[in-house]
Amino acid sequence: MLPLKNRLKKKDFKEVFKKGKGFKQGPLFLKVLSNNLQKSRFGFVVGKKIFKKATERNKIKRQLREMVRARIEKIQKGADVILIVFSPPPKKTFQELEKFLDKVFLQAKILSPRKINF
Numbered sequence: 001m002l003p004l005k006n007r008l009k010k011k012d013f014k015e016v017f018k019k020g021k022g023f024k025q026g027p028l029f030l031k032v033l034s035n036n037l038q039k040s041r042f043g044f045v046v047g048k049k050i051f052k053k054a055t056e057r058n059k060i061k062r063q064l065r066e067m068v069r070a071r072i073e074k075i076q077k078g079a080d081v082i083l084i085v086f087s088p089p090p091k092k093t094f095q096e097l098e099k100f101l102d103k104v105f106l107q108a109k110i111l112s113p114r115k116i117n118f
Contacts, residue, residue: 008042013043064085
């Protein structure tokens with residue numbers, strides 16, 4: 001589970017959506033905004049148009065949270081990040097979604113490329 005200090009609060013979502021810079025990779029869209037804090041905070045969005053059932057939406061969010069938690073030490077400090085799933089991810093594997101996440105983090109320059117193995 002992602003630590004409470006690394007979770008984006010509801011009131012901060014609007015600011016990141018409004019002022020954040022966007023990056024797209026596969027089924028993921030990332031919005032990032034500097035927060036001037038000593039920690040990075042994350043939020044996750046999976047729409048009803050993508051998955052009708054809440055259990056499916058929650059499963060994807062749990063998977064993304066776990067992937068971020070595993071990389072939290074390698075991620076640059078001081079960023080508010082929202083990960084949006086805008087199309088159904090491939091049904092193949094957890095690892096494939098992980099590759100898309102790594103690529104979008106590298107594209108946004110919030111993850112060091114030397115610390116990731118593809």
